[in-house]
Amino acid sequence: MVKKQLIIDKALELFAEQGFEATSVQQITEKCGISKGAFYLSFKSKGELISAMIDHFMIEITTRIDHVVNNTDDNVLLYTFYYETFQSFQKHSDFAKVFIKEQTHTIDKELLLKISYYHSLFEGAILSIIERVFGEKVKQTKYDLLYCIKSFIGIYTELNLFYNVPLDLQSLAESFVEKTNLLAKHTTIPLISAETVQSMEHPLIEEVKIEKLLEIIEQTIIETKEPIEKESLVLLKQELLEPALSPAIIKGLINNIRNNPDCKWIAYLLLHYFTFKI
């Protein structure tokens, strides 16, 4: 669907300037050079466009960071994480702007749920990095670190996306690594405990259930042309229903699909599903 992508692209430009609410469907269709009716042939509603847009970019960003982090040595992990995150945000800067602006501003409950889902994935990634890099040493202060890392990324966001400050991403990442290490090594007064995090009024995030996963896979099997991807998906679906294959084979099958844009989200979900399982 090339039309869908056109609408997402043009709408994103407008959203970045004006926000969701202030941007009308009319403005979007004018920028696309299509009629208002044509918009509703691609999306059921304005909300569905926003939802699709968030999925599109967050899948892109999440899978990329995840892949890089999973294939990096512990000693440069923190640096790589910062660097790749900044890279991702820079690449999709319009989207990043919108996402940050709207996260506190949206009223729509389903959208909020979606946003907090991706946020929790991001937090999970940071926590696993903290555990890999610092381990037991930061047992008391790992949530402190989590929030500090998040707010360091926030500094980058503010400077780069909202004030257009030219920044060297490498020295930026280095600087944040230094700060993170300092805080990890010397912090004695914990700020946020595990209980504090528990007590937070998080919106209930639906676990990615196996049924949902199967549904996505089936849909993709139908749409995919490539035979290797198709067969891999069929086998992986079989594995979800009836575990039989060895970890190496599973890993291989996931690797078969992870470079296909239509499959990378499935690859991400399956990877996390099986690592948790095994």
Added chain:
Amino acid sequence: MVKKQLIIDKALELFAEQGFEATSVQQITEKCGISKGAFYLSFKSKGELISAMIDHFMIEITTRIDHVVNNTDDNVLLYTFYYETFQSFQKHSDFAKVFIKEQTHTIDKELLLKISYYHSLFEGAILSIIERVFGEKVKQTKYDLLYCIKSFIGIYTELNLFYNVPLDLQSLAESFVEKTNLLAKHTTIPLISAETVQSMEHPLIEEVKIEKLLEIIEQTIIETKEPIEKESLVLLKQELLEPALSPAIIKGLINNIRNNPDCKWIAYLLLHYFTFKI
């Protein structure tokens, strides 16, 4: 004007939930139990209400933090600053929510200017604290520190205002003081230089000019009943036009007016005007 205050209070509740745009004048008047017409007797427009609201609370918060900071020893300055800031935000939590949510979201240029004006006052306060506490030692990294302190406050904001996490403000402030000291003492890789800050695309903030100051003072002289305040204002106005009095007398006159709610903003502006001058 008790009606004006009623509208500000009720509107703030709605803004905190829904934001400026999503809240209609109708909703506000319904919540106040007044007619739509009555709203426009108190405010020229919806925008003027928002503007007045921001002034009302930011003057409150700014003057309070400024006063506390100016009357605190260097050795507990950082702690006191964090603590008082959190206190202020907690006290005006609805406003804080709105202010944070809307700062990236507003399109209205005049409003943006107002918001960045108060932001720059806040940044100025933090910078002067950094200089007092750490002095020359953080020459290279003082802007790093500025942004870290700002983002620490952002952590508090996120936890307390948006996730309603119960927090002990004292240990929170202690924890942030420790983190700030760590970063100040050991950071070797600067992130943000003075040039970086210069290059930021700040909206042009109008200096508070002497004419504007005189205007506000004259207006307040007319409105004020208290004879001491009135006379102090008259003398201070004279001093602005023709410097004659000694610093001690000026300080005394400012002290005369700074506890009066209608005058505290003038007190703040004059204090900064004269310390810069002398």
Added chain:
DNA sequence: TTGACAAATGACCGACTAGTCATCTAGTAT
């Protein structure tokens, strides 16, 4: 050339918005 079908259009709908203004009301002074 015709018929069939999908793609695209934009006039239209009901619901909402900020802001206005002729009208009304309650309190005071004479």
Added chain:
DNA sequence: ATACTAGATGACTAGTCGGTCATTTGTCAA
């Protein structure tokens, strides 16, 4: 009792919004 006035009202205007749908257009095969 009368006249005046400041405050309050809500129907109203002019406009925007998201979304719909009867109609038109373009593209095929027969």
